Amino acid sequence: MPLPNPRRIFASFRTDEEERQYSRRAFLNFMGFLGSCLIFSFVAQKLSGWKGLILP
Numbered sequence: 001m002p003l004p005n006p007r008r009i010f011a012s013f014r015t016d017e018e019e020r021q022y023s024r025r026a027f028l029n030f031m032g033f034l035g036s037c038l039i040f041s042f043v044a045q046k047l048s049g050w051k052g053l054i055l056p
Contacts, residue, residue: 011019 014022
């Protein structure tokens with residue numbers, strides 16, 4: 001017997017517009033997280049003086 005999907009349970013209490021807003025916000029938060037990881041990685045690479053993979 002499969003377990004119920006928690007996302008569907010919570011989504012059933014919201015309107016379609018609210019669900020879209022939550023989805024957009026989650027996507028933008030995720031993209032911001034990935035972007036900040038990328039920036040921190042490049043800054044750490046520059047500060048360490050590592051001359052490995054350097055993009056043009």
